Amino acid sequence: MPAEPNEYPHLGADHQLPAPESAKPRSKVVRIVVWVALLLIFAVGFYVILTRKNTPVTPGGGRRGAAGGTVTITTATAQRGDIGVYLDAIGTVTPVYTSSITAQVSGVITTVHYKEGQIVRKGEPLIDIDSRPYRATLLQAQGILERDQNILAQAQMDVERYRAAWARNAIPKQTLDDQEKVVLQDQGTVKNDEGTVQYDQIQVDYCHIVAPFTGRVGLRLVDPGNVVTANGTTTLAVITQVQPITVIFTIAEDTLGQVAPRLRQNAKLPVDAYDRAALKKIATGTLLTLDNQIDTTTGTLKARASFDNKDLILYPNEFVNTRLLVNTLQGATLIPSPAIQHNGDLAFVYVIQDSVAHMRTIKTGVTDGGITQITGINPGDVLATSSFEKLQDKAKIAISKTPLPTSTTGSDAP
Numbered sequence: 001m002p003a004e005p006n007e008y009p010h011l012g013a014d015h016q017l018p019a020p021e022s023a024k025p026r027s028k029v030v031r032i033v034v035w036v037a038l039l040l041i042f043a044v045g046f047y048v049i050l051t052r053k054n055t056p057v058t059p060g061g062g063r064r065g066a067a068g069g070t071v072t073i074t075t076a077t078a079q080r081g082d083i084g085v086y087l088d089a090i091g092t093v094t095p096v097y098t099s100s101i102t103a104q105v106s107g108v109i110t111t112v113h114y115k116e117g118q119i120v121r122k123g124e125p126l127i128d129i130d131s132r133p134y135r136a137t138l139l140q141a142q143g144i145l146e147r148d149q150n151i152l153a154q155a156q157m158d159v160e161r162y163r164a165a166w167a168r169n170a171i172p173k174q175t176l177d178d179q180e181k182v183v184l185q186d187q188g189t190v191k192n193d194e195g196t197v198q199y200d201q202i203q204v205d206y207c208h209i210v211a212p213f214t215g216r217v218g219l220r221l222v223d224p225g226n227v228v229t230a231n232g233t234t235t236l237a238v239i240t241q242v243q244p245i246t247v248i249f250t251i252a253e254d255t256l257g258q259v260a261p262r263l264r265q266n267a268k269l270p271v272d273a274y275d276r277a278a279l280k281k282i283a284t285g286t287l288l289t290l291d292n293q294i295d296t297t298t299g300t301l302k303a304r305a306s307f308d309n310k311d312l313i314l315y316p317n318e319f320v321n322t323r324l325l326v327n328t329l330q331g332a333t334l335i336p337s338p339a340i341q342h343n344g345d346l347a348f349v350y351v352i353q354d355s356v357a358h359m360r361t362i363k364t365g366v367t368d369g370g371i372t373q374i375t376g377i378n379p380g381d382v383l384a385t386s387s388f389e390k391l392q393d394k395a396k397i398a399i400s401k402t403p404l405p406t407s408t409t410g411s412d413a414p
Contacts, residue, residue: 071390072398075352078335080379083366085327087259091249091273093318094304095240097213102235103228104206105129114237116219120211127236129228131207138200145193152186159183215241240316245309247273247285249322250300258326259303260290270325271305273314278321283307283314287324329366332373339383340364340372350384350391351377352399357384359393 111128114120162176211217218238228234249271251259262269269287274280285307294301305322307314314320339349340362347364350357362376377383384391391397 070396070398071357071387072400073352073357073384073391074386074400075382076336076339076385078333078374078377078379078381078383080331081334082328082330083332083334083368083371083373084325085258085329085366086368087251087255087324087326088278089249089251089322089324091247091305091320091322093273093314093316093320094246094248095215095242095316096244096246096306097215097239097241098316099212099215099239100235101126101209101212101237101239103129103209103232104230105134105203106228106230107131107133107207109222109224109226109228109236112220112222112224114217114220116217118217119242120215120217120239122211122214124211125208126211126217127209127222129207129209131204134200134203134207138197138204141193141196141200145190145197148186148189148193152183152190155179155183155186209236211239213239213241214243215239242312242314242316243309244306245314245316246288247271247305247307247314247320247322248302249305249324250295250298250302251290251324253294253299253301255326256290256294256301259287259324262326263287263290272323272325273305273307274321274323276319276321282320283309329373332365333375333377333379334371334373335377335383336385337367337370337372339385340374341388347374349374349377350388352382352384352397355397357391357393357395357397 107129109127110130111125113125113127120126159176159179162171162179165171166173166176216239218240221238222228222234222236228236259269271285271287273282273285275282285305288304288306290304291302303324305324335349341348341350346361348359348361351360352358360377362374365373365375367373384397386400
């Protein structure tokens with residue numbers, strides 16, 4: 001077919017003709033439909049958010065659903081019992097006695113009696129120093145003492161003769177008086193000689209070093225043949241008493257009012273020592289005393305506890321965790337700590353009655369070993385211990401016979 005003639009030859013063949021008038025209303029309808037759809041979507045979303053916001057929040061942190069089905073839980077029963085009030089602290093094992101033995105005389109070491117790590121008893125030999133020079137000096141002092149003692153004895157005999165002669169008026173009184181003073185002078189000489197002998201005897205004794213108390217000796221620090229000097233810096237042996245042994249720990253000054261009155265009553269407060277991880281109990285001892293002043297920089301007070309340490313498990317300078325039993329609460333209501341939920345400062349539990357959970361506000365007290373002392377419920381009440389993200393007040397429950405994972409969803413609800 002022949003092409004239709006161009007009605008507008010002046011516009012050219014590539015020029016687009018205007019759209020028909022009917023296309024404009026159609027595009028407006030499409031835009032309106034799109035906007036209406038978007039508005040509906042926003043409206044639905046806003047309604048959902050508003051509905052969720054207005055849904056009541058349970059104290060456990062969950063929201064009450066419209067259905068409110070049965071919740072499966074595990075339970076525990078509140079018990080009446082005793083619970084201890086403990087003060088936890090960190091401490092250091094400290095021997096009652098520690099002695100770094102040094103030489104009191106100069107000389108050559110002849111014998112080392114102890115073995116490294118040996119438990120030595122009080123008075124057992126440790127080290128011998130060559131005592132021959134000191135024995136020779138002692139012998140000389142003893143000889144001088146014997147000579148002067150005999151001189152004194154002779155002077156005393158002369159006094160007796162002079163007294164008898166003066167009684168017969170054979171000698172003047174002055175002669176008797178002079179002889180009596182000679183006796184006193186000789187007595188002074190003898191005392192001086194006795195002191196010299198005692199000093200030299202001590203020097204000889206210093207050559208034989210013995211354990212000052214029962215304890216464990218450390219590594220050997222000297223060997224036979226070593227030369228030591230009197231009052232020098234060379235340590236010959238180190239002994240620490242390990243049975244009994246003590247632990248020094250600190251308590252806060254705010255707790256002083258709990259501990260000091262019990263000590264004044266001569267109460268024997270138990271102290272447990274745990275390992276570094278505070279998981280394994282190492283030993284049990286008794287609080288001995290408190291320090292006489294508080295450390296102002298830390299606000300703490302030092303305390304010392306004594307341990308028998310019969311199995312030698314506590315080692316000097318060892319780091320331990322301590323638990324001081326200050327008091328024991330008797331007849332308290334005790335529940336497992338996982339049964340307690342929190343909403344800010346509010347603590348509460350779910351009490352189960354007739355297969356229904358009832359929220360009860362409580363006050364918590366002492367906690368020890370996963371057990372907490374509380375007030376607000378009675379011994380014998382059955383408590384929920386799981387599924388807290390689903391629980392709400394007056395919710396129907398079913399008790400599971402198998403353990404369920406403990407939920408903490410509602411333990412810190414805003």
